[in-house]
Amino acid sequence: MDLNELLKSYRTKIVDEWIYRLHTEVSERYSARPIDELFQTVSKAVDANYYALIYNDKNEINKHINWIAKLRLEGGFSLSEVQHAYELYRVIIMPYLNAELDEKEHVEVVYKLNQHLFYTITRFSDYFQALHEKWLYLYARRLEKEVENRTRKLQESEREYRFLLNEMNDGYFVAVEGRVVFANKAFAQIHGYREDEVIGKSFLDFVSSSDPLREKLKNILQNGLQKEEVLVYLRKHKKGNLYPTEMKIKPILYKNQKGIGGILRDITERVELEKKMREAERFVHLGRIAACLAHEIRNPLTSVKMNVQIFAQDVSLEGYNKRRLEITLKEIQRLERLLSDVLDFARPVSLNFKKLILRMLLCSV
Helix, strand or coil: CCHHHHHHHCHHHHHHHHHHHHHHHHCHHHHHCCHHHHHHHHHHHHHHHHHHHHHCCCHHHHHHHHHHHHHHHHCCCCHHHHHHHHHHHHHHHHHHHHHHCCHHHHHHHHHHHHHHHHHHHHHHHHHHHHHHHHHHHHHHHHHHHHHHHHHHHHHHHHHHHHHHHHHCCCEEEEEECCEEEEECHHHHHHCCCCHHHHCCCEHHHHECCCCCCHHHHHHHHHHCCCCCEEEEEEEECCCCCEEEEEEEEEEEEECCEEEEEEEEEECHHHHHHHHHHHHHHHHHHHHHHHHHHHHHHHHHHHHHHHHHHHHHCCCCCCCHHHHHHHHHHHHHHHHHHHHHHHHHHHCCCCCCCCCCCHHHHHHHC
């Protein structure tokens, strides 16, 4: 039996054994491949080897190498795994060569087989490596593009974020280890500084030395914060002026460092308004007391007035005695007017809006 007859006769057995060995011996990746796929790849390899060994035609094996290299590279196979798969052909076919060929032909066929497999594995290795390098290059380029895109988007987001922070009316800052590492324009302005002047300063430089919360703030800046807090303190301006300020702070991570982020706003107007409201409430209370006192005084004063008027009608009174009664009556009347003014002040004001001719109003004044 010559080599041509041998390869044709044992083709089915060679294909079956090659599939079995690929599925059980080579690697987990080959074991995971479907049998139908292995049958297709092995059958084409057996036929390509046949044309190369019998007709010295390398076209089919070259096609198979190009096809299998792409297929296995996409599947995540290593070079050595596929080299091992090609090498199995020698292991499988040798027993048949030993059994069916005479000594002289056996030597020639084995030599041809070794030459063919050397060519096949060498060409496959070169092509696989070239594909792998190209794949790595393209993968690296994709990674570079992705990094560039993400970096650009991150920079755009950072610019937008900084723009929004700088457009805020409220001051925003980040402090790491007690020192300001980031601040927006509003933060610098309400302290009387430029933006670059506040960076690197201790946050306590912006807090009044007499503020009761200064020690608490110092502890927070040194030891960190567990949860968000809202604090009201006296802000120190560059010129030394002190202003009431409300600040909301919380723990943040800034450039992989633990820090404090805070939003603060000037509450001078609010404090003044609250002060005026307290004063208004005080005046309302005083008005109620005044009204009560006016009523309590008016009643006995009315009795005094009536008695004085009765005494004043006594015709026997004359001279200084009559004059004293007249003065007393005038003072009582003055007290009545004063009590009326107090009651008018304490009485709630009710505005009645109506249209009128301004000239007539001016003439009546």
